[in-house]
Amino acid sequence: xxNKQIAKPLKETSALIELTGxxxxxxxxxxxxxxxxxxxxxxxxxxxxxxxxxxxxxIGKGLASQIEEILAYGSFEARDNILGxxxxxxxxxxxxxxxxxxxxxxxxxxxxxxxxDDLEAAARSGRIAELDGFxxxxxxxxxxxVALLRSFEGKRRLADAWLEASLVAASLTEQGFDPVSxxxxxxxxxxxVGCLSLVAGHTADQAPxxxxxxxxxxxxxxxxxxxxxxxDGLLVEILVCDPTDAGRALVLTTGPKTFLDDLPVSLDxxxxxxxxxxxxxDLGIPWIAPELRDLSDAVQRLDALSTLDLVTVAxxxxxxxxxxxxxxxxHTLRQMSEAVRERGYAYFxxxxxxxxxxxxxxxxxxxxxxxxxxxxxxxxxxxxDGGPAFKVFSGVESDILQDGSLDYPxxxxxxxxxxxxxxxxxxxxxxxxxxxxxxxxxxxxCTSILGHPTGRLILKREGYPVNHRxxxxxxxxxxxxxxxxxxxxxxDLDWRWIELARELGVLVSINPDAxxxxxxxxxxxxxVAARKGGLTADGCLNAMDASAFEAWLSQRIHR
Numbered sequence: 001x002x003n004k005q006i007a008k009p010l011k012e013t014s015a016l017i018e019l020t021g022x023x024x025x026x027x028x029x030x031x032x033x034x035x036x037x038x039x040x041x042x043x044x045x046x047x048x049x050x051x052x053x054x055x056x057x058x059i060g061k062g063l064a065s066q067i068e069e070i071l072a073y074g075s076f077e078a079r080d081n082i083l084g085x086x087x088x089x090x091x092x093x094x095x096x097x098x099x100x101x102x103x104x105x106x107x108x109x110x111x112x113x114x115x116x117d118d119l120e121a122a123a124r125s126g127r128i129a130e131l132d133g134f135x136x137x138x139x140x141x142x143x144x145x146v147a148l149l150r151s152f153e154g155k156r157r158l159a160d161a162w163l164e165a166s167l168v169a170a171s172l173t174e175q176g177f178d179p180v181s182x183x184x185x186x187x188x189x190x191x192x193v194g195c196l197s198l199v200a201g202h203t204a205d206q207a208p209x210x211x212x213x214x215x216x217x218x219x220x221x222x223x224x225x226x227x228x229x230x231x232d233g234l235l236v237e238i239l240v241c242d243p244t245d246a247g248r249a250l251v252l253t254t255g256p257k258t259f260l261d262d263l264p265v266s267l268d269x270x271x272x273x274x275x276x277x278x279x280x281x282d283l284g285i286p287w288i289a290p291e292l293r294d295l296s297d298a299v300q301r302l303d304a305l306s307t308l309d310l311v312t313v314a315x316x317x318x319x320x321x322x323x324x325x326x327x328x329x330x331h332t333l334r335q336m337s338e339a340v341r342e343r344g345y346a347y348f349x350x351x352x353x354x355x356x357x358x359x360x361x362x363x364x365x366x367x368x369x370x371x372x373x374x375x376x377x378x379x380x381x382x383x384x385d386g387g388p389a390f391k392v393f394s395g396v397e398s399d400i401l402q403d404g405s406l407d408y409p410x411x412x413x414x415x416x417x418x419x420x421x422x423x424x425x426x427x428x429x430x431x432x433x434x435x436x437x438x439x440x441x442x443x444x445x446c447t448s449i450l451g452h453p454t455g456r457l458i459l460k461r462e463g464y465p466v467n468h469r470x471x472x473x474x475x476x477x478x479x480x481x482x483x484x485x486x487x488x489x490x491x492d493l494d495w496r497w498i499e500l501a502r503e504l505g506v507l508v509s510i511n512p513d514a515x516x517x518x519x520x521x522x523x524x525x526x527x528v529a530a531r532k533g534g535l536t537a538d539g540c541l542n543a544m545d546a547s548a549f550e551a552w553l554s555q556r557i558h559r
Contacts, residue, residue: 003037003044006070010034013079015094018101019108020082020359033063045071073428075461084424085328085353085360087515088457088489089115097145106131112330112516117160120146150232154194157458159488159525161193161234162186168236172200172208179246183253184237187290189528191458191491195235199223199250201243208238221268222249247273254290262299291532295499310531311510311540313524318542318549320349321397321420321451321483321511322520326371327352328360330516333374333392339517341382341390346546349511350375351395351420354407360424363396365412372415391546393417393553397451402426404440406447413446418553420483420511422451423464431465438466439474448553449509449541450475452485452492460489468497476504481541486512486526487519498533509541 014030017023036058037044044067047053053064069076083091092115093104107113110131111122119142122128129139156164165186172180177200181187184197200208207217208226213236215228223241230236241249248267252260260267265283273279280287285299286306292298298305319340323329329336333350340348352371353362363371375394382390395418399407406413406421413419421441429437442450453471454463475482482501484493493501493508501508510526512519530540537543544552 001045001071001074003040006044006067007034007037009070009075009079010037010066012091012094013076013082015101015104016079016082016086016091019090019094019105020086021105022082022359029058029063032058037067069428075427077426077428080427081425082359083457083461084427084455085357087114087328088460088487089118091457091460092116092149093119095149096142097148098141099145103133106133114330114515116146116150147232150234154233155192155459156194156234157488158186158189158191158193158491158528159522161196164230164232164234165196165198165236168196168210168238169198171210172198172238175208176206177202177208177240179243181246181250183239183250184255187250187254188256188294189291189495189532190294191494191529195237196230197237197239197253199239199241199246199253201246202240203242205240205242208240210236221252222272242272244274245272247275247277247279250276251279254293256294259293259298262297264299289531291528292534294532295534305534308534309536311527311535311537311543312531313527315537315540315543316510316523316527317345317545318347318349319343319345319512319514319520319523320393320395320418320449320509320542321351321485322349322514323352323397324350326350326363326367327357328515333371334378335517336514336520337378337382337390337392340520341388343520344388346389347391347393347549349393349395349418349420351397351418353424354396354398356399356401356407357424362399362407365408368396368408368412368415389546391550395419395448397422398447399424400437400441402437404437406441406444410446413444416446418448419446420449420451421447423455427455427464429464431467434464435467435470438471442471442474442480443478447478447480449481449483449511451483451511452490452513453482454492454494456492456494457489458491463492469500472497472501472504472506475501475506481507481509484508484510484526484530484535486510486522486524486529488522488525491525491529495529495533498530498535502534502536502539507541508535508539511542 010030011034014027017027066076113119113122123139123142128134129136169180180200183199185193212231213228215226217226222245223239226238239249239253270282277287286302288305292305324333324336337348353360355362355364372394375392378392394416396416397420400421400423456463482493510530512522514520
């Protein structure tokens with residue numbers, strides 16, 4: 001690692017401490033160390049190896065140890081402890097040029113800005129200019145710098161890419177293209193998307209027009225490919241074909257190559273088809289959803305895969321793992337409960353942070369009691385108001401501590417209806433350490449759901465290494481569900497492990513981890529990831545109706 005790469009996490013930690021209102025002297029110490037390291041002519045790794053790093057002014061034994069962690073893992077515990085407790089998009093907000101930690105803190109606390117999307121929306125609505133310390137010029141600068149930051153990225157998280165592709169698709173539809181469909185990585189629901197791929201039908205082979213984008217045209221199989229770069233730096237490819245052959249164009253551009261190469265018949269050998277289903281029928285093989293085509297040996301397993309009734313958003317009956325102002329959420333328990341009920345869910349799991357996670361305002365034992373009293377009152381109110389049946393379950397996102405134990409004494413843990421157990425601190429673990437830590441937490445009699453099993457942040461941070469098979473086997477043994485965290489930053493459990501969970505009989509819970517009302521709808525991205533792994537409704541915990549879910553909790557609580 002270069003000295004600049006080593007300095008970056010130290011610099012970020014300084015900003016994170018300032019963002020969360022932490023000790024200013026500690027923040028300045030990290031910032032000063034980062035500047036010192038960036039200015040060193042000799043590689044830090046060499047100085048550390050010779051035991052000379054602590055001889056540099058401002059770098060004591062503690063910082064030297066943290067730098068050693070950075071060299072080994074790319075991060076260090078203090079940074080991960082803070083970052084693991086924050087809404088994951090805040091690090092993106094801190095990356096916006098000219099914003100700074102103090103202003104990011106104001107935006108977070110006053111406007112609930114927790115991601116680049118939140119920041120952009122607040123700027124476009126004019127709300128930022130209304131804040132003290134900001135002005136119209138600041139708001140314009142924020143918009144420009146968000147666009148600049150996005151232009152530096154070679155890939156997008158699926159949700160971001162889908163939004164951009166939807167705008168392109170709407171433009172094509174206005175120009176008379178029909179049908180217009182997502183293909184490629186978008187259609188397959190990959191966690192990360194490097195190119196917006198679309199198929200657009202037109203009888204006259206019309207060239208598409210995208211505002212501010214120069215598209216280069218080239219001949220392609222069964223159409224003409226128009227490729228360019230959007231203003232924010234993301235690649236876009238549009239295959240224009242005859243509408244009667246849109247099905248074949250979709251299969252060809254969706255891929256992946258391994259799937260296409262395994263098909264028993266060349267796509268050129270069959271007649272044009274308007275839909276994928278028609279094309280597969282002509283090929284004489286069962287059709288499977290694009291999401292499934294990345295599974296190993298997908299073509300060899302078409303018969304089995306084609307029978308899967310993949311889970312949908314409409315299948316979800318409950319919304320589990322959510323936060324409120326009792327910890328670090330933006331909305332009250334009542335507001336979150338009512339918003340979930342209005343969306344047609346039958347039950348709601350509130351899982352605010354536990355007491356050890358102080359940076360996320362984790363609940364003290366007294367706070368837990370207050371929240372549970374409010375939950376009882378809300379449930380009585382919901383039962384009496386004549387509206388649709390709805391229940392709030394008292395839950396907590398209990399930290400998995402360093403030794404694998406759960407936060408809170410057992411008598412407090414036993415007062416909850418459900419417990420999501422998650423790692424938020426101490427990320428620098430070997431695979432064996434992480435696996436042992438998680439399995440111990442899963443074996444606790446009160447654990448209901450294992451939360452975001454690797455702690456990863458897509459395009460931001462690799463998760464800690466775990467032995468997925470061993471963890472899922474433990475979940476099966478102790479009748480614990482595993483979370484597929486639907487935040488576009490997480491999508492954790494990764495889709496590649498859904499099939500193993502199904503084989504072992506482990507239920508998967510698709511949870512939004514919502515910290516605000518609008519984040520309740522993140523469940524749709526979790527559904528995409530779940531479908532990609534072949535999850536069906538009967539394998540999804542929160543696809544159970546309320547009585548079945550309550551029965552599941554009752555027969556396994558405090559095993």
